[in-house]
Amino acid sequence: MKILATAALAMSVAVLPLTAVARDLTVGLAASTTSMDPQFYVVGPNSAMARNIFDGLVNQDARQQIEAALAESWERIDGTTWEFKLRPDVTFHDGSDFTAEDVIASIRRVPLAATNSPSSFNAYVKAITKVTAVDPLTVRISTDGPTPLLLNNLSRIAIMPSEHAETTTEDMNKGIGVIGTGPFSFLSWTPGESTVLTRNDAYWGEKAEWDKVTFRVFKNSNARVAAMLSGDVDLIESIPTADTRRLEGSDGLQVITTTGNRLMYLHMDQDRETSPYAKAPDGTNPLLKSEIRRALSLSLNREAIVDRIMDGQGTPAGQVVPEGYFGYDPALPVETYDPDKAKEMLAGAGYPEGFSLTFHASNDRYPNDSRIAQAIGQFFTRIGVNTSVETLPGSVYFTRASAQEFSLIMGGAAVETGEASGVLGPLLETYGDNAGQGNRGRYSSAEFDAALDQARKTLDDDEREAMLQKATGIAIADMGIIPLFFLDNTWAMKAGINYEGRSDGYTLPYYVTAE
Amino acid sequence: MSSYLLSRILQAIMTLIVMSVLVFVGLYMIGNPVDVLLSPSATPAERLEIIQAFGLDRPVWEQYFLFVSKALTGDLGNSFVFNQPALDLILQRMPATLELAFAALLMALVIGIPLGIRAGLRPDGLVSKSIMTFSILGFSLPTFWIGLIMILIFSVQLGWLPASGRGDTVDIFGVPVSFLTLNGWSHLILPAFNLALFKISLVIRLTRAGVMEVMQLDFVRFARAKGLTEHRILRVHVLKNTLIPLITVIGLELGSLIAFAVVTETIFAWPGMGKLIIDAIAVLDRPVILAYLMITVIMFSLINLLVDILYSVVDPRVRLEGASR
Numbered sequence: 001m002k003i004l005a006t007a008a009l010a011m012s013v014a015v016l017p018l019t020a021v022a023r024d025l026t027v028g029l030a031a032s033t034t035s036m037d038p039q040f041y042v043v044g045p046n047s048a049m050a051r052n053i054f055d056g057l058v059n060q061d062a063r064q065q066i067e068a069a070l071a072e073s074w075e076r077i078d079g080t081t082w083e084f085k086l087r088p089d090v091t092f093h094d095g096s097d098f099t100a101e102d103v104i105a106s107i108r109r110v111p112l113a114a115t116n117s118p119s120s121f122n123a124y125v126k127a128i129t130k131v132t133a134v135d136p137l138t139v140r141i142s143t144d145g146p147t148p149l150l151l152n153n154l155s156r157i158a159i160m161p162s163e164h165a166e167t168t169t170e171d172m173n174k175g176i177g178v179i180g181t182g183p184f185s186f187l188s189w190t191p192g193e194s195t196v197l198t199r200n201d202a203y204w205g206e207k208a209e210w211d212k213v214t215f216r217v218f219k220n221s222n223a224r225v226a227a228m229l230s231g232d233v234d235l236i237e238s239i240p241t242a243d244t245r246r247l248e249g250s251d252g253l254q255v256i257t258t259t260g261n262r263l264m265y266l267h268m269d270q271d272r273e274t275s276p277y278a279k280a281p282d283g284t285n286p287l288l289k290s291e292i293r294r295a296l297s298l299s300l301n302r303e304a305i306v307d308r309i310m311d312g313q314g315t316p317a318g319q320v321v322p323e324g325y326f327g328y329d330p331a332l333p334v335e336t337y338d339p340d341k342a343k344e345m346l347a348g349a350g351y352p353e354g355f356s357l358t359f360h361a362s363n364d365r366y367p368n369d370s371r372i373a374q375a376i377g378q379f380f381t382r383i384g385v386n387t388s389v390e391t392l393p394g395s396v397y398f399t400r401a402s403a404q405e406f407s408l409i410m411g412g413a414a415v416e417t418g419e420a421s422g423v424l425g426p427l428l429e430t431y432g433d434n435a436g437q438g439n440r441g442r443y444s445s446a447e448f449d450a451a452l453d454q455a456r457k458t459l460d461d462d463e464r465e466a467m468l469q470k471a472t473g474i475a476i477a478d479m480g481i482i483p484l485f486f487l488d489n490t491w492a493m494k495a496g497i498n499y500e501g502r503s504d505g506y507t508l509p510y511y512v513t514a515e
Numbered sequence: 516m517s518s519y520l521l522s523r524i525l526q527a528i529m530t531l532i533v534m535s536v537l538v539f540v541g542l543y544m545i546g547n548p549v550d551v552l553l554s555p556s557a558t559p560a561e562r563l564e565i566i567q568a569f570g571l572d573r574p575v576w577e578q579y580f581l582f583v584s585k586a587l588t589g590d591l592g593n594s595f596v597f598n599q600p601a602l603d604l605i606l607q608r609m610p611a612t613l614e615l616a617f618a619a620l621l622m623a624l625v626i627g628i629p630l631g632i633r634a635g636l637r638p639d640g641l642v643s644k645s646i647m648t649f650s651i652l653g654f655s656l657p658t659f660w661i662g663l664i665m666i667l668i669f670s671v672q673l674g675w676l677p678a679s680g681r682g683d684t685v686d687i688f689g690v691p692v693s694f695l696t697l698n699g700w701s702h703l704i705l706p707a708f709n710l711a712l713f714k715i716s717l718v719i720r721l722t723r724a725g726v727m728e729v730m731q732l733d734f735v736r737f738a739r740a741k742g743l744t745e746h747r748i749l750r751v752h753v754l755k756n757t758l759i760p761l762i763t764v765i766g767l768e769l770g771s772l773i774a775f776a777v778v779t780e781t782i783f784a785w786p787g788m789g790k791l792i793i794d795a796i797a798v799l800d801r802p803v804i805l806a807y808l809m810i811t812v813i814m815f816s817l818i819n820l821l822v823d824i825l826y827s828v829v830d831p832r833v834r835l836e837g838a839s840r
Contacts, residue, residue: 118552193786230670230678399546438555
């Protein structure tokens, strides 16, 4: 196929040399990469850009499952030691050979790159106690205990040449040492404006189709759409839901949509007798009762929210990961909309007259977040919960939500690890020094914690998946969070260009193909 | 003159101090950047570690004095998200913003003054009325809407001009500028006009009012009686007297063009300082916000000073305070 395409191109060049297609791609991104150091800051735009230039020992595929990359194969030697066979004949962009020393240096560099980081990669390597080279193409990694997620964690760690083990983030931001093994090599970066990459002709996999890729940043979604419509760019990511139809209807453009990994959910105050914004007639916190939380969940017509407000760009959720992800439980359905039953449950729990509630949400962090919040408020009001909705800019909202100043809030969590514990842990585990950072509702269940903890220590995949499903089942039965829906990821591109889309929302030109 | 300059500099320093205290306390009250920046999967212990590393756990006055003592050595701190000196980030983007602002200013003057004079000389003519209608539109239509419509017409429908970004740049004394290349101009013209529209209207109205007022004055009648041509009266006598209020307003407007070009920069994805500040505010990147506002204050002070000096050039009656003592 590839040979055919090349031949066809060669022919068209031969016949019509003047109209030969320049193999350059211009991509319109929604957010700026903040650093060229792939180990500096755990944030989507940085990780996505790093994937173009760097590889991990393993990578995450389009559905976030683990695939071989710089490691050809791996096996567990015992409960805490893993051995990786490295891919031979791989070279870095500067021409040096990739060997075991580079793996050791890259993992060791993580704490250095964490200096001044607002969110560091330390968490992904903290279980690793030792990295040794058995021979130039074999690496052994030891962990402080059974670590089933080691591969997922390693997929986040970019491998750099060992000569750059001491290169600082500041230097990399100047373009020094931005050297990986990835399909593209670094050419230039202007923060907030553009990044330019060129094809790595020595790439170990199939070569990329594009000679040069220019990423331009359009934070404003109208500007991004305008750039697409005017042909300034070949491909854009995250289309505003309202513009999807317009782009689909335009000649010479196409739109693709895939289910994303970001779960939108509600957190409810579950550990205080009185809550600032949820008050039953007697002044107590009604959200403490799981029947009440279930009633709120039953009152929501998720299909309608996705259809009307998200223009169809979402998938209703009944658990924390989308179908096809590790830990997804097919036996857990999406809650069916049933306002009558919700009213009955309210009455049964002792609140036939409902209660008063102020629901808080951000208004600039997720697509249509304030409109979704308004709709949810109306659904609550319909079953007799007297709800007012207040939306705030994210910069104000998150601090106050973390300080437990609210009673019922909306959030979004990305399944970054590609499996359920990546969401169950932060959102639902009992809040403490080393767990439950994002658990702003303070749900706490010993049974759930035990199941999750066991899953984290179980190396056998089937057993582990069963434990994750069990933990999910407990949390959903308790209504520890109310899952709403998964956000879809969207891209628009010129006809003749194809991209299959990714659940993590990354725009990776390596996988963009031209007809 | 020198005592005048000194007092202006002191004024600027006072403004800087007051502004930095306000911004510091304001940002402190809005929220904690770590809650916005940190990955949700980090543990509370990791969160605490980062808060300590950024010094955000200290009392606000202590953070402020730390900032001031560093600022005095020229270090305004590293951006939280870029891990680069905030000042560098801003200076890197300043040429783009300055270019846009000056292009807009030039358009405002070149288009605004002639139209304003025309409207002032024959206020009741059809042409003058059309000019005034145009200026009302320029005043009242929101910039972002006009910007989008311009993109739709000139880029999407007609395909004449690119919709966004900055064109090819050429380095002059190490500063990248785009107005020397054709490609650069094609990128510059839409955003500059978008930014200029409001100012054009302002200049038209000011010039018209000035011309109408001055034309009634005695010296114009004398000049006519003396037999000077209308052209000369206009050029030498009327225009010069109209310029004074115009210079004040344009001076201030230049400051706001530079500091608040942010709407235009956002719509046209123009890589200037305005876009940086919006991103910084969204994630509470305090060093960048502070550095940006400091630069803005300094710029405004400088422009005000220049305007005052220009005054004395245009109107010899105006003496700079302290200069004649």
